[in-house]
Amino acid sequence: LAKTTQPISMDSYEGQEVNITCSHNNIATNDYITWYQQFPSQGPRFIIQGYKTKVTNEVASLFIPADRKSSTLSLPRVSLSDTAVYYCLVGVSGSARQLTFGSGTQLTVLP
Amino acid sequence: NAGVTQTPKFQVLKTGQSMTLQCAQDMNHEYMSWYRQDPGMGLRLIHYSVGAGITDQGEVPNGYNVSRSTTEDFPLRLLSAAPSQTSVYFCASSYRGRLNTEAFFGQGTRLTVV
Numbered sequence: 001l002a003k004t005t006q007p008i009s010m011d012s013y014e015g016q017e018v019n020i021t022c023s024h025n026n027i028a029t030n031d032y033i034t035w036y037q038q039f040p041s042q043g044p045r046f047i048i049q050g051y052k053t054k055v056t057n058e059v060a061s062l063f064i065p066a067d068r069k070s071s072t073l074s075l076p077r078v079s080l081s082d083t084a085v086y087y088c089l090v091g092v093s094g095s096a097r098q099l100t101f102g103s104g105t106q107l108t109v110l111p
Numbered sequence: 112n113a114g115v116t117q118t119p120k121f122q123v124l125k126t127g128q129s130m131t132l133q134c135a136q137d138m139n140h141e142y143m144s145w146y147r148q149d150p151g152m153g154l155r156l157i158h159y160s161v162g163a164g165i166t167d168q169g170e171v172p173n174g175y176n177v178s179r180s181t182t183e184d185f186p187l188r189l190l191s192a193a194p195s196q197t198s199v200y201f202c203a204s205s206y207r208g209r210l211n212t213e214a215f216f217g218q219g220t221r222l223t224v225v
Contacts, residue, residue, distance in 0.1 A: 034213070041218075041221075042218060043203070043216025043218055043219055044201075044216050045216070046213035046214065049213065099144075099154070099156070101146075101153030101154040101155070103151070
């Protein structure tokens with residue numbers, strides 16, 4: 001499974017756009033990139049998943065360059081409730097049996 | 112639709128005691144798994160199952176047993192609790208056979224072994 005590297009922590013202010021970059025230099029051809037969000041005392045929650053280029057849903061966008069060695073999670077106009085740990089995962093599937101979590105990025109949104 | 116339900120939410124055990132953490136899902140997911148999360152760390156896979164009657168070990172299986180007699184339930188048994196098993200335990204489930212899928216997690220069980 002490809003190893004991922006992401007910043008340990010980030011601070012932002014309410015209303016700003018936040019971009020969290022994840023490095024995955026050894027990503028394999030069949031690997032997908034998946035992001036999860038975890039609030040304190042809760043289980044992780046799926047945010048977005050992609051294979052290449054750009055994916056957008058109602059909460060975030062995921063940008064993946066052509067070489068797929070990194071990816072960027074973009075959260076538009078964050079609020080205090082977006083304060084959480086964000087995990088970048090790489091693997092052939094997002095299924096429950098193959099998730100490899102790193103340490104994640106602690107995002108703190110300030111008023 | 113309850114999703115993934117874990118019980119209990121909190122538990123304190125004495126060293127050497129045994130117990131079972133319960134996990135149930137109502138989404139008819141084939142895949143189920145157990146993770147543990149230690150302070151400041153990501154989740155680590157303990158055991159997983161790809162269907163009823165089929166289980167396998169993950170990254171940190173020692174000290175834990177699992178069984179999958181039904182699609183809905185995937186209990187995790189601690190055979191003889193040790194302080195090193197103090198952690199938060201999460202159960203997850205997902206569909207099988209889809210490359211692009213997501214996992215659903217329970218709310219977690221916070222276990223303290225004294």
